[in-house]
Amino acid sequence: MATSYPVDSVGLVSPQSVTFNTPLELDGGHTLESFELAYETYGTLNADASNAVLVCHALSGTHHAAGYHADDDRKPGWWEACIGPGKPLDTERFFVVCSNNLGGCHGSTGPTSLNPATGQPYGADFPLVTVRDWVRSQALLADHLGIQRWAAVAGGSLGGMQALQWAIDLPDRVANVVAIAAAPRLSAQNIAFNEVARQAIRSDPEFHEGRYQQAGDRPRRGLMLARMLGHITYLSEAAMREKFGRDQRGANGDYGYNFDVEFEVESYLRYQGQSFVDRFDANTYLLMTKALDYFDPAAEYGGDLGQALAHTRSRYFVASFTSDWRFPPSASREIVRALLDTNKSVSYAEIEADHGHDAFLMPVPQYLDTFTAFMRGINLGAAA
């Protein structure tokens, strides 16, 4: 029986993988002698390889950005709202690539992979990686795919920061940058939330100093807490109010006077936490939060973001969402201001949306329309 996918979906997709035997030197001083990247592609690369778009994922994302892995898949890839025929990243026109970040837990080399030096999973021995390390590793993927210059590097949240880092580190290889709901660096409050998440994981007795795989164990409780906390920061106060309010699970409105789930919001968070534990690795979560904390491209330019971006050769699309308190419009405006200060071509959309940070994953009309307009304005095959 043939399953039909929505006409604006890329439909059935298959993950791919490539192993690089080139040593990769990491910012932290370690060298990976070889590593694997899992990735997916959607659309067709054109003859002069000028229509390729790299999509970068956020903290807990994967290379599965669009389409379905099987006919009975209940959910498509994480950026289905933005990738597909007629969507902003129009697969009739663009060849879209998304890779699982190095250090991930969905096919790319990371803490759950075997360490060739020991024959055991890396676990806590997997080195911390930075956003720059991700750019380095993805540049090898671009070489592998025969892509000299991306028509665009795009992402939301941490993925948007990664897109900025691409333009900074390899200016000749990025024609356009799409940075949605991103920030030039994490605030003290952002770092604080990350630190509580890390402490939740690392203080879980089943964390075993990060060697839980060898111990046949997993820090489920810690990772669940980290995810519950994350979800609070992904939603706006208004979205939570609208979605849950003070609604109780029981119909009669009486209180239970115990610690069972009582309010809908508690049920939602527990469910989100529990389901995350089944699909994510705690060491990967830890290193992703550190990569976020460390991201601060202005730092080596005396804190001047404009100077960090001055030498870049991309056009930019920046978008933020009014109710996003994780990476609020003020953070995006700082990026835009730095780009304007150095006379870069930048389009900026501050989008009215109640969904909080999660809005970057959602089909908010103004967001899709402005994103589409920017992508349509990209002149494929233009000289660098």
Place this chain on the structure above:
Amino acid sequence: MATSYPVDSVGLVSPQSVTFNTPLELDGGHTLESFELAYETYGTLNADASNAVLVCHALSGTHHAAGYHADDDRKPGWWEACIGPGKPLDTERFFVVCSNNLGGCHGSTGPTSLNPATGQPYGADFPLVTVRDWVRSQALLADHLGIQRWAAVAGGSLGGMQALQWAIDLPDRVANVVAIAAAPRLSAQNIAFNEVARQAIRSDPEFHEGRYQQAGDRPRRGLMLARMLGHITYLSEAAMREKFGRDQRGANGDYGYNFDVEFEVESYLRYQGQSFVDRFDANTYLLMTKALDYFDPAAEYGGDLGQALAHTRSRYFVASFTSDWRFPPSASREIVRALLDTNKSVSYAEIEADHGHDAFLMPVPQYLDTFTAFMRGINLGAAA
């Protein structure tokens, strides 16, 4: 050697305690056959007992609201900014009383107390209590002290909610209400943070289903996480930025590429979490968060806060702080609007302050001045 205290401090104070052998029926259906309340008083009760002010504490507060317990005390009581000679709650004029809430862990009967039925600590068997239960228990304290009617019931945060509940439940016994940085009920986001804190404690293996005292153990990690998380919500994003920014502990600005403390904000949170564990009980923390979640006086009036407050006979002082995102000005405005709707006498101050929710503990000039002005306007000895 005589120690000198600041002239505007109440100086050396001693906690007191009273045991009530009157059965206390709780909202949750349990009855406590007897219970003890720890409290402190500052100033002198006047002849007609018309100058008494009840101070209600917040989530992690105690009855030690002002002054010092010993000459070498490094910190005074938690509301030292507001209680003392010449301060808003002027001890030259008022007799100020503060009790540790029932269910607390600083002298009042609570989870760490011995359950007379078993001879063991109550632990998880201590019943959940509500803000109304606290009012009931404090009414017995008022009787014990010979106070028929409080000149004012005052508090910040949860303490401010308790002051509102006093006016609602015992309208003839409250002449004035002072509700600082309070809210008419918790938002979904507030409940969500509480739920993560509860899960952190309850999922700690050393929680032992709440019977950790019998097990000779304590859920230190869980309580530490709960407190770290709490601190993020007590400070504003701006206060965190100003206090810590992205400052690193090491001087050279290099990253460590490990999970040691790296940013100042991490150090602050870990310290706050660790020191809290030594002075607070996890079961008390759990029940305090539930009392907060349950507080919703409008609920039994079809959600109409004005109706809940209509029969009260108090004058009101409500204050909020612009950078408080835990109980923001919009929450206080809702209280003020409900009071105006039912023609109550209400003063409201929306105070510009960068400190977030914690501002209610701090000597913010506009806050102290408006609070003082309201208290000076109280006509002692006026007929009910």
